[in-house]
Amino acid sequence: MNTFFKIYFPLTLAVIFLHGGHISVHAHAVVAGFSEVSGIEITAAYDNGQPMSGGQVVVYAPDNPARPWLTSTLDEQGRFAFVPDYAVPGSWSIQVRQAGHGAMIHIPVEATGLEESVAGSPQVFTGLQLSLMIACVVWGFIGTALFFSRRKS
């Protein structure tokens, strides 16, 4: 029933291009250049389509996921764009909140840019699995030792 407060991120992992412009005037001229960078744009809205205008945004980098890397606000259309530090690959987390409701999304970023798909986690073995592996290796040594120490008939 309260699906209104589900916050959806019609997340666009599209690469955005932020362009600066050239300004060319005479007196007190401002000279501005531009560079092309890739970044991430998110859009947050309630599930009735209402944009989450002005919502709080907090970005967390994967190398220190408990500390905000960047804070900002959503624009009128509930959008927010930023450029992650591609020297810090991993899962970047973005939290949006407004009026007591919020959500968090996670964006996989690799050193060269966005990963094409969400990658699985690296294999982590449990204690039991590790113990069994150690046991197997040791008994392999035992078997080998027994093979070479067998009595010749």
Added chain:
Amino acid sequence: MKKIIACCSVFLLTALLIHGPAVKANAGTLQFFANGEELITQGFLPPKMTKDGWTLTFSHAFVSLSDITAFQTDPPYDAHSGQPVSAREEVRLEGIHVVDLARGSENNPPVFVGEVKGAPAGHYNAISWKMAGDTQGILAGYTMLLTGVAEKDGQTVDFRIRTAEESTYRCGEFVGDERKGFLKAGEVADLEMTFHFDHIFGRADRDPDDPLNLEAVGFTPFADSSKVHEIRLEGMHIGHAGEGHCSIEWH
């Protein structure tokens, strides 16, 4: 040959002895809290009155919680899916825990529920719990009981509202002022089960057409202090992880 077998056996036991404590050493303590937030610890006070204009102060807000489980999920659990949580690690707080949310202080509303020692280190980014009737005590057969005083236009009402409905909440990561659930070896981390009671009573400081107010029942249906009121919670979404959404399974 016997010597070889003996040496290898000693080596094997040594490896296991070394490895065993290493696994346990990579663990910490995970604490669980329940939070009715300021609307319970302080009450529905102006301008945050109920949607029908009552002020509420709570003497007690008991909830009965069981099957409290924290998860390490990768990819992160999507509460919108409503599916069971699939985790690589999970930690369960055993037992039924009756918590009075009104015990929280004004400045620190969360109430301690329990803790699990020896929890594997990692990021606990999902939590689930069941609202289950207690087997004894004040909540025997019930999952929630609210008591307190309501006031409107000079009328004062002592209220008692309860429900026996059972449900399971499954939530993703806590959403709030700070991220929670990062457990390092030898340290303590916490998770929170959050209850938004404005989903029951609504809010006068929000637009009457606000979906929250359209769904809330307000307080007027409970304004008769001569009886204990039974409330039907199904369809109301009071359980959260901070401000994060949870799915609900009604039993």
